[in-house]
Amino acid sequence: MIMLNISLQRDELGALVSLEMGKIKTEGVGEVQEFIDICDYGVGLSRMMNGNVVASERPGHSILEVPNPLGVVAVLSAFNFPVAVYGWNLALSLAAGNATIWKPSPSTPLCSIAVTKIVARVLEENGIPGAVAGLVTGGKEPGVALAESRDIELVSFTGSEHIGRIVGKTVMSRFGKTILELGGNNASIVMADADLSLAVPSVFFGAVGTAGQRCTSTRRLYLQRSIASEFLERLQKLYSTIKPADPLVESTLLGPLHSSTALNTYNNAINHLRSISADILTGGNRYTEAPLDAGNFVEPTIAIPKSTDPKDQIWSTEIFAPILNAAVFDDLEEAIAWNNAVPQGSGSGPADQTRA
Numbered sequence: 001m002i003m004l005n006i007s008l009q010r011d012e013l014g015a016l017v018s019l020e021m022g023k024i025k026t027e028g029v030g031e032v033q034e035f036i037d038i039c040d041y042g043v044g045l046s047r048m049m050n051g052n053v054v055a056s057e058r059p060g061h062s063i064l065e066v067p068n069p070l071g072v073v074a075v076l077s078a079f080n081f082p083v084a085v086y087g088w089n090l091a092l093s094l095a096a097g098n099a100t101i102w103k104p105s106p107s108t109p110l111c112s113i114a115v116t117k118i119v120a121r122v123l124e125e126n127g128i129p130g131a132v133a134g135l136v137t138g139g140k141e142p143g144v145a146l147a148e149s150r151d152i153e154l155v156s157f158t159g160s161e162h163i164g165r166i167v168g169k170t171v172m173s174r175f176g177k178t179i180l181e182l183g184g185n186n187a188s189i190v191m192a193d194a195d196l197s198l199a200v201p202s203v204f205f206g207a208v209g210t211a212g213q214r215c216t217s218t219r220r221l222y223l224q225r226s227i228a229s230e231f232l233e234r235l236q237k238l239y240s241t242i243k244p245a246d247p248l249v250e251s252t253l254l255g256p257l258h259s260s261t262a263l264n265t266y267n268n269a270i271n272h273l274r275s276i277s278a279d280i281l282t283g284g285n286r287y288t289e290a291p292l293d294a295g296n297f298v299e300p301t302i303a304i305p306k307s308t309d310p311k312d313q314i315w316s317t318e319i320f321a322p323i324l325n326a327a328v329f330d331d332l333e334e335a336i337a338w339n340n341a342v343p344q345g346s347g348s349g350p351a352d353q354t355r356a
Contacts, residue, residue: 001122001125001126002039002090002091002094002118002119002122003036003039003040003043005118005119005121005122006032006035006036006039006087006115006118007036009118010029010032010033010036011029013028013032013083013111013114013115014028014029014030014031014032015028015029015248016028016110016111016114017029017031017032017082017083017111018247018248018255019110019247019248020082020107020108020110020111021079021080021082021108021111021258022211022247022255022256022257022258022296023080023210023211023213023247023255024247024252024253024254024255025247025248025249025250025252026250027209027210028247031081031082031083031084032083032084034083034084034087034088035083035084035086035087035088035091035115036087038087038088038091038092039087039091041091042091042092042094042095043095045092045095046095046096049067049095049096050067051064051065051066051067052064052065053065067096068097069096069097069098070096070098070153070154070177071098071099071151071153072098072099072100072101072151072152072153073089073093073098073099073100073101073152073153073154073155073156074100074101074102074103074146074147074149074152074154074155074156075089075090075093075100075101075102075103075156076103076143076146076147076155076156076157076158076159076167077089077102077103077104077105077112077158077159078105078158078159079105079107079108079258079259080210080213080214080215080258080320081158081214082104082105082108082111082112083111083115085158085181086102086104086112086115087115089156089179090102090119090133094132094133098154099131099132099133099134100132100133100134101134101135101136101146101152102116102133102134102135102136103135103136103137103138103142103143103146104135104137106137106138106139107258107259109137112135112137113135113137116133116134116135119133120133143167144170147166147167147170147171148170148174150174150176152176153176153177154176154177154178154179155167155171155176155177155178155179156178156179156181157178157179157180157181158181158182159181159182160182160183160318161182161183161318161343161344164180164182164183167180168180181215182215182344182345183215183318183344184214184215184216184217184219184318184344184345184347185219185220185315185316185317185318185342185343185344186206186216186217186218186219186220186347186348187218187219187220187221187222187338187339187348188202188203188206188218188220188221188222188348188349188350188351189222189329189332189335189336189339189348189349189350189351190203190221190222190223190224190227190231190350190351190352191224191227191332191350191351191352191353192224192226192227193352193353194227194351194352194353195351195353196227196230196231196234198351199231199351200231200234200235200238201238202351203218203221203235203324204235204238204239206218207219207221207300207302207322207324208239208242208254208300208322211254211255211256211257211258211298211300211321211322212300212319212320212321212322212323213257213258213262213320213321216347217320217322218324219318219319219323219324219325220315220324220325220326220327220338220339220342220348221302221324221325221326221327222326222327222328222329222335222338222339223326223327223328223329224328224329224330224335225328225329225330228326228328232281232302232326235302236281236282236302239282239283239300239302240282242254242300244256244287244292244297254300256295256296256297256298257296257297257298257321258296259296260296262296262320262321263286263296263298265319265320265321266286266298266319266321266322266323267286269314269319269321269323270284270285270301270323272313272314273301273303273305273314273323276305276306276307276314277306278303278304278305278306278314278325279303279304279306280301280302280303281302281303281304281326282299282300282301282302283298283299283300283301283302283322283323284299284301284303285298285299286298286299287299298321298322300322300323300324301322301323301324302324302326303323303324303325303326304325304326304327305325305327308327308328308329308338310337310338310341310342311341315338315341315342316341316342316343318344332350
């Protein structure tokens with residue numbers, strides 16, 4: 001029933017995501033669809049949480065293993081996916097018999113209120129208190145209280161590495177459980193034999209989609225030397241076609257950064273690139289003409305830093321903005337070493353035609 005009621009208001013919720021977070025409406029609607037899909041998955045999963053019957057050394061006895069709910073699960077979600085992240089957690093938590101309490105990002109309260117009202121109504125219509133899927137909004141304080149509370153058996157946190165470490169240590173200090181979905185510093189490795197008609201748009205979407213504000217955004221690009229120039233030329237042509245606009249307009253492909261804080265992150269990264277004499281191939285500026293000057297609209301950027309040392313700040317730091325740093329390699333082992341040298345995870349991948 002939750003899945004059905006969310007799906008009936010998918011477009012409205014998607015528009016709200018776009019309005020409050022800033023991602024384009026297509027992505028906003030797609031995010032709500034993720035909520036719907038995980039509910040469908042959770043329904044099936046609920047019939048698969050089986051226990052085990054284990055043989056006992058005592059004659060005539062067997063051991064029955066039965067999974068039990070944890071109790072209350074806290075969900076601390078981030079601004080960039082203000083609906084989907086909660087859906088992923090809520091569906092599986094409810095399927096396992098748990099209650100949830102949701103603390104969303106303080107900058108996306110409207111999405112959380114809208115979703116919670118839908119979920120609570122469905123629960124109450126089926127004789128379950130709406131507080132089984134509770135909500136608390138606000139700044140730092142409620143998040144700290146949930147992380148510290150011994151009544152919360154599991155804390156699921158999505159956000160930065162810095163805050164994730166704090167949450168993890170706080171919950172572990174009381175021997176609680178955590179799920180930590182933290183930063184990403186993802187790389188695309190493009191080999192000489194790659195199909196550029198597929199690889200170029202893939203990198204483009206990975207780097208520019210959601211204005212670079214995904215933990216899975218492509219932030220590093222490693223190109224084999226023989227195709228580097230052609231690849232970058234094609235990629236710059238694609239970048240030249242992207243024009244930001246109102247994210248609620250169906251034809252828009254690039255919206256603004258979420259906040260002034262995100263804008264500062266972008267500006268600081270660009271200033272750092274210039275300070276280390278990186279070659280900025282395209283982008284590097286905030287849009288200043290009307291009406292874009294009234295929002296946090298920035299140019300997606302491709303840069304080639306002078307250094308390829310993955311321990312340098314420009315490579316080892318997750319920059320939550322549409323900035324793609326590129327480097328050229330000679331053999332695959334070198335690129336893999338660069339890819340693996342940063343402290344973040346999430347996802348990276350090669351583009352080629354000869355390796356499985």
